Amino acid sequence: MSDLFLGPRGFSFRAQPSSISTNLLSFSMPLRWLFLAVVLINALLATPPAKSAPKFDPVDTALVIAVDVSNSVDERRYRLQMNGIANALSDPAVVGTILNGAQGAILVSVVTWSDRPRMALPWMRIASQEEAFAVARRVRALPHTTGEFTCVANMLRYLNDKVLPTVPAMALRKVVDVSGDGQDNCNSRVATPDIRDELVRYGTIVNGLPILEGKEALTLEQWYDDNVRGGPGSFVLAAKSFEDFGRAIRQKFIVEISGINPGTRYARADETSDTKIRSIELAPNPVSRDQAKF
């Protein structure tokens, strides 16, 4: 066993006889310093560069709301989604959940996606009721952008590469909230589950809100569960229709922002919101904060 201590002439080794450290004492002083310098340089080269400090105070959740604006989403359906998000963000239960968090604050951004995803609302901090109302107003005012295809994988790639690396504060949880009324139909280079798994590897939770309206209504919930949902405590919560979107997103926000376990991976569209919220409130959160990555 050997100890390193700082003597009057700098570092030296205290070593037991016949160990390899004995030799450190036996070779000449210039060589010893050269060896130590090499070790030090190697250590410095192996040390990753320090990251710059985040721009804002820590938050409980960094939440990306990814909204489908593909061809099937007309102006009425777009407004139902945006108004649903705005109403949910300013809902007293949601605001209460935000303010009751450890940091009492969240970050929210909105990405609209179709052929190409787009940051419709940049990261905004909500740490008070007034800020929640202000964000809700901005969400309601977002102009309708359109596209043709439903490119789920491209959207997840965008979130992974461009949006989540730019969270301007340390966040206990990073949650992606994907809503849409169809499966990926883009034939992207990377399959949807592969990029979902990449997001999960970086500590992101991906939740799904399939809107069960249209020709894919019967299969979409399962597709979201297989291809979109990922990460500890992740879940799929379906909306029965675009009209039901507001109810579903409110319920989803409460679960996502609080970080409590929804109890099941599925919160099916035919279950009432009251039932689910009760079960959420009673259930302790197995997704503990030590699992979260800063």
Added chain:
Amino acid sequence: MTLGNAGWLRVTLAACILGVSVFAAGQSAANDLTAREVTIKLFDAEPDKPVDFSDLNLTLIDLSGLDFKRAVLTGADLYGTDFSNADLTGTDLSYTRLDRATIIGTNFTEADLTESSFLRPTTHTDTRINRSETADFTRAKLVRTRLFARLDGASFRSADLTEADFSPLSSGANTIAVLPYVTIVGADFSNAILKGANLQQGKLSYSNFRNADLREVDFRAAELTGVNFAGANVAGADFTGASMDRAILSGVIGLNQAKGLGVAVKPGDEGIKRP
């Protein structure tokens, strides 16, 4: 076992080699950054400390929409990289390969593109050219840049295009060229420096070269219909075979030193506004 000085010297040398090898391995891995890693570096960049991407291999990745904060990319390989709507203002892109890059709506204002190569970049989302998607090269430095692209409506205002080469690409014998000549219709080259540039066979109709330095520019067989040369210096420029219908030549400097105007500017052509 004990080691003498020679032995320790060998151990030290081995440690040196190991350290250099580990460092080099780390460097070679960093030569292939992902889009996420590029985003993080740019996001973490301190003001006034541009990120250094020099000589890196950043080919075929999606860097669209990113603000490069005057990053240094000199010597980087950017083949096929997607820079759609990226902000490359003031970046150092000298000696880069930007062939087949996507530059839809890209902002190259004040960028240094010295001796870079821009062969067949994707410049628009559709064959019906939407000029709002055209890249912006205002005040950019394109000295000796090799460019072959369709950039209708682009701004090269006050740019430095000294000895830039916009000449046609030579295609193989059996190649059907979709874009046979550089096409920069309706572009703004006002106050730009194009001394010694090669615009041979370029489609430059209705572009604005007002007050530009066009000395020794090769305009041979170029399409210059309706081009505004007002106040430009064309001394030594070669217009042989160029089409100059309705070109504006008022206040042009060095017109008598230009070559080939006798062929390009047909006497009696009423469309030409003579000085």
